[in-house]
Amino acid sequence: MKQVTFIVIFITLTFQTQLHSKVDQVMAQMEKMALKNDFSKQLAGLIELKMLQSSYVEEVLKEIKGIRDQLIADQSVEDQEYAKKIGQLNVEIEILEIQTEKLAKELQRLNQQIGELNEDISKLIGTQQSQEKQLSTLNSKEEEIRNQYKSEIETLKQRTTNNIKSIDGLNEMIAKLQQAVFAEQSKTTVLSQQHTKQYVDDLRDQLGPNHPLTALVAVTTKFDVPTVTRIIQLLENIRDQRIQENAGADEYETKVTQSYEVTLKEVTEVRERLSADYSRTLVTLKRRNEENALSTKSRNQIQKDLPIAQDLLQQYRNEREIVQSNYNLRSAKRENEVKIITQAYTIVAQQVRV
Secondary structure, eight states: OHHHHHHHHHHHHHHHHHHHHHHHHHHHHHHTOSOOSHHHHHHHHHHHHHHHHOSOHHHHHHHHHHHHHHHHHHHHHHHHHHHHHHHHHHHHHHHHHHHHHHHHHHHHHHHHHHHHHHHHHHHHHHHHHHHHHHHHHHHHHHHHHHHHHHHHHHHHHHHHHHHHHHHHHHHHHHHHHHHHHHHHHTTTOOOOHHHHHHHHHHHHHHHOTTSHHHHHHHHOOOOOHHHHHHHHHHHHHHHHHHHHHHHTHHHHHHHHHHHHHHHHHHHHHHHHHHHHHHHHHHHHHHHHHHHHHHHHHHHHHHHHHHHHHHHHHHHHHHHHHHHHHHHHHHHHHHHHHHHHHHHHHHHHHHHHHO
């Protein structure tokens, strides 16, 4: 019995000695690995522990393979998550890039449109002011034509009325002088002093104190029949001239009225055309101002929205860079760990063949 026990103890000691030898060889080879880091150190410690705990190297290899498979599975899951996340970010970035480009182009278009509208508005205001000045001038001209016509007609009517009164007075005066001449003709003497004074007064009333004939009579000292007869002829000439003036008054008034109506019509037509142009100018100016207000409102909104969209786009780009960077770091780390585990697996597997 003692002999059996001894053999068992011997075998056990021999096995442990061989196991420790294998562990030492594995640790020595892992120490020589090119890829050395904290993970390789932790893995070496784990392999050493597992080899000391397990009687079979195959079980240790199985666990090492499980760790490697888990890393590969984790990488596969992360690849899928990364592809999904990057895909979502790329879609968002593409949408924002299209939006920001569209907003930038629209802002450029609105700036150009507003510049053109402001130029049009400036020109229209100049046109409006010019048309207002022309309309004011035409209105003044029309008023001037009306007043001038009214004044001329009133003057004509007043002259006609004065001529009628003057003709009546001259006829009365001529009749009195003719009677005086007839009465004195047989005596061949001068007119009486009473007739002379009355004649001068009547002549002054009819012709006015500044008329040449009035002045002539006033300085005449001898009123004989020949002299009075000559004066009668002069008075008849004046009377006939005023009768002729009145006879042509209606025709003159017709001509003046026709000229007035033609001139007034021309001015009215020009004013109406200018008024129509002025109305169109006001309508166009109002429309341009409304368009400018709408364009300015749209531009102001875009000037608010564009920076927000640009900031959001930059945030998504930054997030994409971070996601890519983190993914690359984790993938590189996991790839390195897989390489280390693969090398460790190879090292441990060599002990199975020993």
